[in-house]
Structure formats: C-alpha cells, structure tokens
Amino acid sequence: MLRRLIKIIMKLNNCSFFRVVRQTLSMLFPFALLGSFSQMIYRTFLSQDGLFYNVAYLGVWVPDWIMTILQSAFIGVSKITFNLFGILVAYAAAKYTARIYHRDSQLAGVTGIVAILIIAFRYDHVSVDRAIAFNWRLLGTQSLLIALIVGYVIGQIYHWLGIERNFQKTNQIISVRERSLYAMKPLVASVMLAIIFTYILNFSWLSKVLRGVYSQMVTVGHNNQGILLTIAGTTLVTIFDWLGLGNVANSGAILSGGPFASNLSYALRHGSAWHVPYPFFGGSLYNSFANFGGNGLLLALTIAIIITSQSQGQHQVARWTLLPTLFNSEYAAMIGLPIIMNPLYLLPILILPIVNILIATGAIAIHLIPLTPYPVLVGTPGPLISFVASNGNWWVLIFTLALFILDVWCFIPFVKIIDHFDKELYLDSSEVDYYVQK
Numbered sequence: 001m002l003r004r005l006i007k008i009i010m011k012l013n014n015c016s017f018f019r020v021v022r023q024t025l026s027m028l029f030p031f032a033l034l035g036s037f038s039q040m041i042y043r044t045f046l047s048q049d050g051l052f053y054n055v056a057y058l059g060v061w062v063p064d065w066i067m068t069i070l071q072s073a074f075i076g077v078s079k080i081t082f083n084l085f086g087i088l089v090a091y092a093a094a095k096y097t098a099r100i101y102h103r104d105s106q107l108a109g110v111t112g113i114v115a116i117l118i119i120a121f122r123y124d125h126v127s128v129d130r131a132i133a134f135n136w137r138l139l140g141t142q143s144l145l146i147a148l149i150v151g152y153v154i155g156q157i158y159h160w161l162g163i164e165r166n167f168q169k170t171n172q173i174i175s176v177r178e179r180s181l182y183a184m185k186p187l188v189a190s191v192m193l194a195i196i197f198t199y200i201l202n203f204s205w206l207s208k209v210l211r212g213v214y215s216q217m218v219t220v221g222h223n224n225q226g227i228l229l230t231i232a233g234t235t236l237v238t239i240f241d242w243l244g245l246g247n248v249a250n251s252g253a254i255l256s257g258g259p260f261a262s263n264l265s266y267a268l269r270h271g272s273a274w275h276v277p278y279p280f281f282g283g284s285l286y287n288s289f290a291n292f293g294g295n296g297l298l299l300a301l302t303i304a305i306i307i308t309s310q311s312q313g314q315h316q317v318a319r320w321t322l323l324p325t326l327f328n329s330e331y332a333a334m335i336g337l338p339i340i341m342n343p344l345y346l347l348p349i350l351i352l353p354i355v356n357i358l359i360a361t362g363a364i365a366i367h368l369i370p371l372t373p374y375p376v377l378v379g380t381p382g383p384l385i386s387f388v389a390s391n392g393n394w395w396v397l398i399f400t401l402a403l404f405i406l407d408v409w410c411f412i413p414f415v416k417i418i419d420h421f422d423k424e425l426y427l428d429s430s431e432v433d434y435y436v437q438k
Helices: 002-013 016-046 051-055 064-083 085-100 105-120 141-161 173-182 184-202 205-222 227-243 258-270 282-289 298-308 312-326 331-336 343-365 382-389 394-420 422-426
Strands: none
Touching (some): 016 051, 085 105, 085 141, 105 141, 105 184, 173 184, 227 282, 227 343, 282 343, 282 382, 282 394, 298 312, 298 331, 312 331, 312 394, 343 394, 382 394
8 A cells, every 4th residue: 555655656756847846946945944044043032022032131131233233134034035935936947847858947947037027016006106016925935836836837838839959058149149039939928828827816816815715724723722623724724835835934823812812811810721711722732732843743854854864865954954943944844855745745744733633632631731821932942832831831841742752753654755765756867957069
C-alpha cells in the first residue's frame, strides 16, 4: 500500500508543474529566510507585545530613536520580502517552465513579472492624477499559488509560441535584439491573457471569495468552542497554507471573542485555570497544543529532519530555519523544505495537529490538565505557549513536551521517505543551463 502511494506521488512530482514549483521555491528560499528572520526579530525583540521586548525591558533602557530605527528597518525588510514575494515567484516559475522546453527563460521570467503586475493592478483606482494602485494580496505570500500558476502559464506560452534554440553567452547587441524580437509573439499573448484574467479576478464574485474565505476559516477554527468546528477550521487553514494561499502573519490563533474573554475573566477572578466556562475553546486548544512552529507543526518536522535526515540539502535548510520556526516565523521552512505543494508532507501536517487537539481535549475532559486561558507574548516558542498560558502549570508543560516528542517521532518516517527519493525529487536536468558552441 505504501509503495503504491509512493509511486503515485512520484508520478505526480514528475509533472512539469510540480517540478517548476520545487525549482521556484528552492531558488527563492534565501529571500523567504531573510523575511522570516526579520519578522522574528521584529516580533520578539522590537514589538511592544514581543517576548524579549518585555522580558529584557528593551523599551525601558533602549533609546526611543534607536528603537524606532530598528523597528522601521526590520519591519520594512519583512513587509517588502513577503508583500512582493509573488512577483519573485511569477518570475522564477516562468523562467523554469521555459527552461524545461529550451525557450528563452530570461525573457519568460520578465514577462511573468509584467503579467502578475497586470493581474494585480487596481483598475477601479485608475486616475490621471493619482499614483497607480495594486491589489497587494495578489503580490504577496497569501497568493503564492496564483503567482505559480501565472508563471507556469507564461512559460507554457513561450513553449507554444516561442522559438526553440540554445543561447550563447554573449552580450552583443545584435544577439539581444534578435532574442527580443523572437519574444514578441509570446509576450503579446501573455499580456492579453493577463488582462482577461484580471477582469475575471477583479470584477467578479471570485475576488470577494478569495479575500474572505481564509480569514473566515481562521475565525471558525480558532474562535469556536465546538471541537468538530475547531478541527474542520484548522484542517482547511492548513490545506490553504499547503497550497500557498495562507497568510504569513497568521502564526497563531486569534485569541478574541466572548469565550476567550469569559475564560480569561474567570481565571483572573479565581486565580486558577481549572473549571473555566469554555474548557474546549478552539483558539486556546490550537494555540497551546497544535502550534509548534505555526500551522502543520513545522518545528517538530524541522527537529525530525535535523535528527534523522541523511540529505545534506534538507539538513542545511532545517538548521537555517530552526531559529525562526522556534519563534513561530515559519515561512522560510514552508518554502525551503519545501512544505508548499509537496504531496509527501500533506498527510502529516494535516493529521498531527488534529491528533494533538483530540489528545489535549481528552486530557482536559478527564481533568488531567487545565485549559490555557491566559494570553501569551508574541514570539513565545510553541512548546512553551501552553505553560505560559496556564500560568506556569508544570503538568501542562510535561504534557505538551510529550505531545511534541510524539509529533517528532511521527514525522520521522516521512523524513526517511523524502531522503529515499531525494535525488528523484530534487535533482532535475532542466536546472542546468544549456549552451552550445557555434
């Protein structure tokens, strides 16, 4: 059964689209890592509700002008990296798709940038005396799947309408001009297709659905006291993250609403987390027991790779992403391992958070541990969130660490499968530049 499943997944991975996805994410990993480190530093050290900002009293002894400079620098790098990530994805996807078919990959990549900008342009904000406006959701990480599809389609247009040839390493103006003229037909076709897609996306019900469905799922999954709704919402959010449609800023549950306020008020009045009015509040369950490195328990996966992986590439990526993932800035791990659009990791990142929530629900139901009603500082490491949110209950800490060890152990077989097929999955002859001598 397992061998048949692996064969099916391998056939899927050999499709040109998934090959392009792997190559694109691998190339853009350094940018995602830069953004994740910047996000981690801002959240934990420079934000007023950050962990080390409060623990080290940075707001007291660090001069305001230095703090302002650091805040502007790190939040700027993080915002620019993640809010423009779709442009990089469209470029790389178009480039690698064209390269598979020996087309002009550089011009295909530039065309991919033009296409994604046309699609993201806000036509309802057009004015002669106003600056141009874009739908930034389509250019950021929350629309990565759309950028991948746009880039792949542009590459296919170059495959169908472009000229098959091998390019020399030359900067002669005649050669460059010849390349640009050969690109006119696929360029025009790409722009026309982008305009059509723009009107479908910007002036139809699809745009409203894409804007609201993810946030609605987060609300249902994290702010509900029903276990089934919590599991359903968490599962759908994880699927969207796996597809590249998640929000990079959503590293934990949104703890708000009536049930959360009632639990917190009760715990503060009685000085204890036991017997709160909503013992199975979805946000607290997820945040405390299924948020080890963001959606999908990526911290447990990263530890499993570091412990057992024989792949040098996987091991290096895991070591680089360990620190930001520990503080719930996990997007670099999503890109680098990769998790996004990787069929081999879909099953564990879907099942294990549900298992954690169910085990924690059972432990709370039999009064083995209390609920975790207290808020925590941003950047608190995932395995310690429950300990802090229970006001320092040691049984909760022991229970959470046992869950975390279980998650690491469950990820190990999948890490070994990735190792076994590492060469087939990540080595691709289309990565090699193609040049011939005349």
